Amino acid sequence: MAALDQTQVKEGIDQETVDAVREVGGAYKHGWATDIEMEYAPKGLTTDIVRLISQKNEEPQWMLDWRLQAYDRWLTKEEPSWAMVDYPEIDFQDQYYYARPKSMEVKPKSLDEVDPKLLETYKKLGIPLKEQMILAGVEGAENAPAEGRKVAVDAVFDSVSLGTTFKAELAEAGVIFCSISEAIREHPELVKKYLGTVVPVSDNFYATLNSAVFSDGSFVYVPPGVRCPMELSTYFRINAENTGQFERTLIIADKGSYVSYLEGCTAPARDIAQLHAAVVEIIIEEDAEVKYSTVQNWYPGDENGKGGIYNFVTKRADCRGDRAKIMWTQVETGSAVTWKYPSCILRGDDSQGEFYSIAITNNYQQADTGTKMVHLGKNTKSRIVSKGISAGHAQNTYRGLVSMHPKAKNARNYTQCDSLLIGNKCGAHTVPYIEVKNNSARVEHEATTSKVDDDQLFYCRSRGMDEEAAVALVVNGFCKDVLQALPMEFAMEAQQLVAISLEGSVG
């Protein structure tokens, strides 16, 4: 009966979720704003703005040169139009590229010195900025060590990082975890060696823009043979109006190391759409492994499609060494427009890439998301599991590339792509590109599209669940394979999000 016990506890989460969701009520939870005095760079984008950002971050000359070069490249580039998303033209001169709370003018030495109002913001968001154990007060937490789990947090607010927790304890293990602006100042040799080596400056329009104007983000270096002693996470909060957020994250897992990294993001509900263009680069050396999980919950716009975040993100991991491993897991519930393809370059022999994705679009949200698996090395393996859910008038596209290069002998890919439709005004699209340039490679692709079935909902309701609980249950069931890939705390949050994002999608 032991097995039964386990089932009970593990699956109890779904119940908790449904209960939690029932209590939450109201759709987007994080739509409030923090009222705080801000300092802005002048509107628009010029070399002066690029210089100003660099100067605010107290950067060395080489960094400024890098940015200016990116800016020049950006001027020559055009916005991509191949994605299945439709939005009004963005006026890149009609927004702010740098916004920081006035109180951050003098860099706080530690989080204790940060303006309490800012700290309060994170508390309200449920992000722990104290160096405390996360006692997952949930069933199923029995997998965590008895004393709880530690999660180090880098808190990024608009254009600046407020601070990073557990730095000292991580440093003892040799792990560097700090904001990218601090890394540029304190660890220039590492930043110089790796920045732009996975996502080159001229990779694409948004990545080039980011390279010119990124303001903050996180930096992680895990030295050879080190298993990072806790989960690392960055929480991005957009607060300022009319301001783009351009974060830059650089993660390096040196030989034989391991790290699990989580990323969360929210923004206030505003009528005017806001731009978010991030770049994440991950370098994974021989025998190292990185897990990167995202719960993207940017403001999605209102039920008529007004406002919301335009999320144009370039995320890429380079499995440089043999037997390197990367696992991307994403839960995309927010944003008005999502354009995002976390990718894996499987360069090392026997390296592995995995991509697990849940993308939920409701009302007028649009998501064009997927992954690229580029198999360069021998015996490389990749696995893609994508679950797209559309409701309301939303459009949801999976776009994926699996590329088997001539030297990728015996490479393997498995892709499973499932779409779920709620109602009949939404759309789901699957666009798989497959390139196989050697005979020993194998690519498997499966795709399904289904509807949330009235019979399923009635079955649940006839047992006493109300309509929203029923939808949440059915959709969580549909997403199960991906939810299981998330760390515990994130899985809980994600399940709740699944339910909240779909509020008002039926009936």
Next chain:
Amino acid sequence: MLNIKNLHVKLEDEDKQILKGVNLTVEAGKVHAIMGPNGSGKSTLSYVLSGKGGYEVTDGSASLDGQDLLELEAEERATAGLFLAFQYPVEIPGVGNMTFLRTAVNAQRKARGEDPMSAADFLKEVRKTAKSLKIDAEMLKRPVNVGFSGGEKKRNEILQMAMLSPKMCILDETDSGLDVDAMKLVAEGVNALRDGKRGFLVITHYQRLLDHIKPDVVHIMANGRIIKTGGPELALEVENNGYAGILAEVE
């Protein structure tokens, strides 16, 4: 307990009348059986009582212990104590059977203003009931009805019924597709719930289920109406002579 008066039902999107004046009263503690040819409206009756969409009640009423059922949402009817064991139980991929059950039990408790059942109590209860229905731990873990055999699906319905402990149980052809042993298990499950207070409405084609679940009253339904009502001997008559005689007699 269950009071159905002059119930007229048509399809919502089509001009098709299915129930044409059903009258039926099931008293507390009694077992009523409904038999009748395919297409006579038996499943429709059970769906309309439990609040499935797609039907329109054009006349008549249905109440449970004086409470108007037709005014309530499906989940409110469930909370009020109505349960339908489906003729074709629905599959829900990815949702563990146990999760489903616990979500349902606690949703009803919550709606009644009760605390959720503790994990330990719930587990104890499920294990006990599952065991009596020969449902093993493996089946509790599997996604709801996915890949279940016909017999497993029906036993699973009875497990849900036992866990939800309704006042009024409707069983829609719970016996069809079952072998004798499975049918006995189902019948035992139902009989275990007969406590003198619950009402049962057992829809079936076959006398053989009624050998195991002894009905107090048997109704024959045809063409959207109950055309004849009698004691258990009526079921035997159908078994021996089919519906033809009864239909002719009524006409």
